[in-house]
Amino acid sequence: MRRLLAGLFGLILVGGVAAWAVTAPQPLPDDALAQGPGDATRGARIFWAGGCASCHAAKGAKGDDRLKLGGGAVLTTEFGDFQPPNISPGRDGLAGWTLAEFDNAMRRGVSPDGRHYYPAFPYTSYARMRPADIADLFAYLQSLPAVAGQPAAGKIAFPFNIRRGIGLWKRLYLDDAPVVALPAGAPQAVRDGQYLVEGPGHCSECHAPRDKFGGVDHARWLGGAPDPEGRGKVPNITPGKLRWSAAEIADYLKTGFTPEYDSVGGSMVEVQANMAQLTDADRAAIGAYLKAVPAVE
Amino acid sequence: MRMLAAILATAIILPAAATAGPIEERQAIMKGNGRDTKLGGDMLKGATPFDATTANKILANYAAAAKAFPKHFPAGSNTGDTEAAPAIWSKPAEWNAATAKFQKDTAAAMAMKPTNAADFGKAFGMVTANCKSCHEGFRIKKG
Numbered sequence: 205m206r207r208l209l210a211g212l213f214g215l216i217l218v219g220g221v222a223a224w225a226v227t228a229p230q231p232l233p234d235d236a237l238a239q240g241p242g243d244a245t246r247g248a249r250i251f252w253a254g255g256c257a258s259c260h261a262a263k264g265a266k267g268d269d270r271l272k273l274g275g276g277a278v279l280t281t282e283f284g285d286f287q288p289p290n291i292s293p294g295r296d297g298l299a300g301w302t303l304a305e306f307d308n309a310m311r312r313g314v315s316p317d318g319r320h321y322y323p324a325f326p327y328t329s330y331a332r333m334r335p336a337d338i339a340d341l342f343a344y345l346q347s348l349p350a351v352a353g354q355p356a357a358g359k360i361a362f363p364f365n366i367r368r369g370i371g372l373w374k375r376l377y378l379d380d381a382p383v384v385a386l387p388a389g390a391p392q393a394v395r396d397g398q399y400l401v402e403g404p405g406h407c408s409e410c411h412a413p414r415d416k417f418g419g420v421d422h423a424r425w426l427g428g429a430p431d432p433e434g435r436g437k438v439p440n441i442t443p444g445k446l447r448w449s450a451a452e453i454a455d456y457l458k459t460g461f462t463p464e465y466d467s468v469g470g471s472m473v474e475v476q477a478n479m480a481q482l483t484d485a486d487r488a489a490i491g492a493y494l495k496a497v498p499a500v501e
Numbered sequence: 502m503r504m505l506a507a508i509l510a511t512a513i514i515l516p517a518a519a520t521a522g523p524i525e526e527r528q529a530i531m532k533g534n535g536r537d538t539k540l541g542g543d544m545l546k547g548a549t550p551f552d553a554t555t556a557n558k559i560l561a562n563y564a565a566a567a568k569a570f571p572k573h574f575p576a577g578s579n580t581g582d583t584e585a586a587p588a589i590w591s592k593p594a595e596w597n598a599a600t601a602k603f604q605k606d607t608a609a610a611m612a613m614k615p616t617n618a619a620d621f622g623k624a625f626g627m628v629t630a631n632c633k634s635c636h637e638g639f640r641i642k643k644g
Contacts (some may be wrong), residue, residue, distance in 0.1 A: 336554060
């Protein structure tokens with residue numbers, strides 16, 4: 205009996221230690237970390253490609269107010285209500301952060317105090333970003349106005365409120381490999397577009413369905429999904445549904461008008477405002493990549 | 502003969518007018534806006550030559566559309582084959598502000614009476630900025 209109890213206790217202990225180990229935050233290895241100093245001017249491009257303002261600036265902010273990153277509107281999902289934090293350079297934001305801490309937040313979803321971030325912060329996409337772009341983005345964020353105050357924390361439902369569990373989730377879904385296997389001869393524009401869409405642009409976070417644990421379904425990559433905020437539908441933007449030319453896609457991202465002159469709407473309005481800040485070459489690359497991805501029917 | 506033509510015309514127009522509900526009415530207005538925006542956009546892109554008469558007609562159409570549009574959202578017309586967002590009825594102050602801005606901007610654009618493509622571009626841009634700002638919160642794309 206005693207041996208059985210000891211055995212059971214041992215099993216629980218081993219199980220607990222194993223669970224603790226597999227759910228532990230995994231920072232980037234030192235030799236993979238972004239090296240500074242970054243270039244703030246180049247970082248502006250990454251900032252708009254990454255859509256940071258859409259979540260971290262106040263809801264409905266226009267013009268220069270989109271650069272005040274005090275934390276934006278709550279993101280309401282089936283897993284809970286997520287509150288984007290202050291990421292301005294002020295003391296309620298990123299003041300005192302090192303580039304290594306920022307890099308671990310962006311590409312590993314780990315906070316400076318070693319906790320997991322919720323994947324409402326799309327680090328599963330940002331994980332594919334280049335270290336140099338992380339450094340440039342960090343430099344750019346430092347150049348923005350400091351905003352005081354930290355918004356109230358969101359409300360997350362059990363069991364998702366146990367952050368440690370995200371460690372397990374990350375083992376399933378956090379991967380920095382490119383998603384679409386492009387043919388060897390793929391044009392450079394398609395490759396550039398792949399980086400922008402799969403990495404900083406994090407398009408599939410809304411444009412692909414998620415499984416029941418909230419991981420993006422790579423088999424239906426960019427194939428459309430229910431609106432994460434519970435209204436309407438996010439469209440399929442693969443060649444299976446989207447018939448626009450690469451140039452028309454680029455033009456839509458620049459102007460907000462479809463080839464038929466229907467207008468951008470819903471959450472895409474914010475995204476398009478970000479995309480309008482990119483260069484024509486970057487928008488053309490996004491268009492080229494979207495024409496090259498596998499068609500989802 | 503003239504009588505016959507009149508009867509024919511009535512016969513063709515009346516059934517459509519009699520059966521069109523608010524959803525069809527407002528969709529028809531938006532379709533018209535889309536056609537006008539394509540016409541204007543093509544002129545500004547240089548795909549078609551600039552024509553001042555057409556340009557001013559487009560701006561007049563916008564102003565008329567903006568005036569008529571808000572009348573077609575009566576209570577109860579929020580369900581059915583519509584992309585109108587619930588916010589239209591649940592946030593009336595914001596909705597009224599958006600439609601008032603659309604009316605103000607279209608009236609101002611029409612009053613500019615542009616005679617060249619550059620001026621038309623300004624008037625056109627002022628009007629079409631309303632498309633996305635309004636569709637951001639008040640339209641739910643279903644397609």
